[in-house]
Amino acid sequence: MSSPKELITTILSSVFERCGWDVALIDVVPSPDTRFGDYATPVALKLAKILEKSPQEVATLIIEDIKSNPKNEYIDSISFESGFINFRMSDLFYKEALQAILKEGPRNGVKATEGEEQEGRGKTVVLDYFQLNIAKQPHVGHLRSAVIGDALKRILLSRGYRVVADTHVGDWGTQFGILLYAYKKAVQGNEREIDAIKNDPFIKLQELYVIANQEEDIHEKGKMEFAKLEKGDSENRSIWKWMVEISMKKLEDNAARLKLLSFEEHRGESAYEEAMPLIVELALTRGVAKKTEDGAVVVDLTKEGLDEAVLVKSDGATTYLLRDLATIQYRKVHYDFWKNLYVVDNRQSHHFRQVFRVAELLGFEGVEASEHIEFGFMKLPEGAMSTRKGNVILLTAVLDEAERRARAVIYEKNPNLHNVDEVAKQIGLGAIKFFDLSHNRKSDIVFHWEDALSFEGKTGPYIQYTCARLKSILRKSADEIGDAFPEGVVLDAEERELLLHCARIPETIQRVIDAWLPHLLVDHLFELAQSANEFYHSHPILTEHDEGKRKTLLVIVRAVTTTLSRGLYLLGIDAPEEM
RNA sequence: GUCCCCGUAGUUCAACGGAUAGAACGAGGGACUUCUAAUCCCUAGAUAGAGGUUCGAUUCCUCUCGGGGGCACCA
Numbered sequence: 001m002s003s004p005k006e007l008i009t010t011i012l013s014s015v016f017e018r019c020g021w022d023v024a025l026i027d028v029v030p031s032p033d034t035r036f037g038d039y040a041t042p043v044a045l046k047l048a049k050i051l052e053k054s055p056q057e058v059a060t061l062i063i064e065d066i067k068s069n070p071k072n073e074y075i076d077s078i079s080f081e082s083g084f085i086n087f088r089m090s091d092l093f094y095k096e097a098l099q100a101i102l103k104e105g106p107r108n109g110v111k112a113t114e115g116e117e118q119e120g121r122g123k124t125v126v127l128d129y130f131q132l133n134i135a136k137q138p139h140v141g142h143l144r145s146a147v148i149g150d151a152l153k154r155i156l157l158s159r160g161y162r163v164v165a166d167t168h169v170g171d172w173g174t175q176f177g178i179l180l181y182a183y184k185k186a187v188q189g190n191e192r193e194i195d196a197i198k199n200d201p202f203i204k205l206q207e208l209y210v211i212a213n214q215e216e217d218i219h220e221k222g223k224m225e226f227a228k229l230e231k232g233d234s235e236n237r238s239i240w241k242w243m244v245e246i247s248m249k250k251l252e253d254n255a256a257r258l259k260l261l262s263f264e265e266h267r268g269e270s271a272y273e274e275a276m277p278l279i280v281e282l283a284l285t286r287g288v289a290k291k292t293e294d295g296a297v298v299v300d301l302t303k304e305g306l307d308e309a310v311l312v313k314s315d316g317a318t319t320y321l322l323r324d325l326a327t328i329q330y331r332k333v334h335y336d337f338w339k340n341l342y343v344v345d346n347r348q349s350h351h352f353r354q355v356f357r358v359a360e361l362l363g364f365e366g367v368e369a370s371e372h373i374e375f376g377f378m379k380l381p382e383g384a385m386s387t388r389k390g391n392v393i394l395l396t397a398v399l400d401e402a403e404r405r406a407r408a409v410i411y412e413k414n415p416n417l418h419n420v421d422e423v424a425k426q427i428g429l430g431a432i433k434f435f436d437l438s439h440n441r442k443s444d445i446v447f448h449w450e451d452a453l454s455f456e457g458k459t460g461p462y463i464q465y466t467c468a469r470l471k472s473i474l475r476k477s478a479d480e481i482g483d484a485f486p487e488g489v490v491l492d493a494e495e496r497e498l499l500l501h502c503a504r505i506p507e508t509i510q511r512v513i514d515a516w517l518p519h520l521l522v523d524h525l526f527e528l529a530q531s532a533n534e535f536y537h538s539h540p541i542l543t544e545h546d547e548g549k550r551k552t553l554l555v556i557v558r559a560v561t562t563t564l565s566r567g568l569y570l571l572g573i574d575a576p577e578e579m
Numbered sequence: 580g581u582c583c584c585c586g587u588a589g590u591u592c593a594a595c596g597g598a599u600a601g602a603a604c605g606a607g608g609g610a611c612u613u614c615u616a617a618u619c620c621c622u623a624g625a626u627a628g629a630g631g632u633u634c635g636a637u638u639c640c641u642c643u644c645g646g647g648g649g650c651a652c653c654a
Contacts (some may be wrong), residue, residue, distance in 0.1 A: 347648055456618090
């Protein structure tokens with residue numbers, strides 16, 4: 001069964017074709033209020049002007065046409081009110097919707113259901129996210145890329161897409177040169193310092209990095225060290241290799257703690273070393289780029305308002321723009337992607353516009369399928385976070401604190417819970433991820449501890465709690481809970497609304513994929529959880545005397561639980577059995 | 580200067596060009612002998628401004644005013 005929106009669109013399409021109207025005018029929206037119906041279309045309003053008839057006349061035409069054809073058994077009634085044609089779904093629709101929801105199962109998020117048509121089949125999406133820098137500890141700002149990227153990956157997989165997740169680690173460039181300089185200066189003729197650094201590399205290297213940045217000509221020094229590294233200097237290479245190794249290990253630890261799905265690729269920027277000279281050559285021979293007097297290679301985009309794009313610096317070192325060009329090429333060749341997405345904060349939008357424009361000028365394939373999924377960056381109430389200024393909140397600190405608070409609440413509310421540690425982790429992480437994902441990707445987020453780690457209201461734990469409550473009802477039920485309504489049941493308005501809310505999830509997921517906005521799913525799940533809370537507060541379920549009614553309520557609870565768990569899974573949030 | 584993103588209740592955020600602009604937090608009031616009160620119910624409260632397009636604009640266009648970011652041979 002297709003989604004109700006598709007169903008109604010199809011019905012309208014055949015009317016439009018019969019009448020010779022432009023099907024592009026068709027628009028189906030959920031009704032703002034169930035008293036109108038379940039879905040509505042404003043097509044009568046749009047056509048009225050074109051056909052020079054009143055909306056009422058047009059609507060009558062459409063409704064008559066639909067009624068003159070065999071009745072669609074998923075539609076119960078069609079009505080017209082204040083310009084809108086309203087559709088109400090039939091009990092058969094609800095019956096089948098229920099089965100579709102239960103068939104999918106709660107934990108089946110990444111598996112395509114057999115035989116089901118999925119729009120993602122045969123399409124590969126390359127997702128670039130969680131791009132950590134070498135030898136730096138991730139802070140809360142890094143959370144956004146990780147969480148948004150991971151959610152998009154889960155959502156895409158659920159629709160049958162193949163996803164290649166790549167961290168694209170920042171392991172190359174001048175910043176790395178600065179780190180090399182700082183390290184070498186510290187250990188010069190000082191064996192003990194080497195051990196000290198190796199014992200606690202992340203803290204020590206960060207300190208050294210901050211100190212080195214205070215030197216006036218640090219930029220030149222860093223560039224020199226990086227140029228040496230790039231030209232193959234053996235000492236720099238071996239230090240670099242060690243730093244990359246420990247950093248990748250750290251990255252894996254962080255990814256595991258965040259419970260991110262695994263990455264298919266860890267191709268850092270350094271992986272594109274060999275491809276870069278060829279691109280420079282191509283750019284020069286095609287006349288896209290030119291060499292400046294001091295030996296740099298640049299593409300002049302000033303006429304397009306994109307300034308000058310530098311591929312190679314005058315000291316011969318490459319830029320990350322050049323590496324990103326090589327990355328597009330590599331990904332297109334190796335994965336033949338349908339989309340190539342970069343989940344990176346919006347401070348880099350200018351950079352990506354340059355990358356895509358230069359790639360276009362070079363005639364690269366896959367440019368139009370490449371997109372910067374920009375997000376607003378996370379800042380503190382007092383301003384931007386900066387490693388160099390030292391005012392960062394480390395990711396681990398936030399996770400630790402979230403867990404600690406979750407544990408405190410569990411001791412207060414449910415002291416007998418047997419797996420406190422596990423659940424505290426699930427709740428803490430759920431709160432943080434949900435906080436991040438609930439914001440529109442494009443807005444900046446101000447990090448307030450109280451908001452980010454809240455467990456009440458529109459939060460991850462609210463949905464987790466709702467889910468746990470529903471699961472508890474199912475556990476305590478003495479009835480056999482099937483996957484269908486009892487024979488002859490007639491659903492009431494509340495029951496229909498709750499089920500429709502579940503059945504609409506695929507429509508929301510489609511919208512998430514269309515605009516790469518996971519918060520739409522977050523909102524939908526929150527609203528569903530709200531309805532569910534309201535529902536079980538007003539309907540005693542286990543004590544309902546009428547067996548048919550009781551079984552109906554139970555099977556609806558099962559559908560809602562399944563939908564919520566599955567939705568949380570798609571956001572990368574666990575749904576504990578009890579909390 | 581120029582380019583991009585954002586201006587919605589006191590605060591943090593929603594609203595696929597659609598019907599009466601929704602929530603959450605905070606504020607005030609209420610509901611646990613009853614499936615977990617991390618919950619539920621009630622009350623108050625908002626589209627920065629001016630034009631335009633449209634049957635219909637928070638949404639699209641133009642300008643103004645505010646906030647953030649980019650315009651590095653940093654990544």
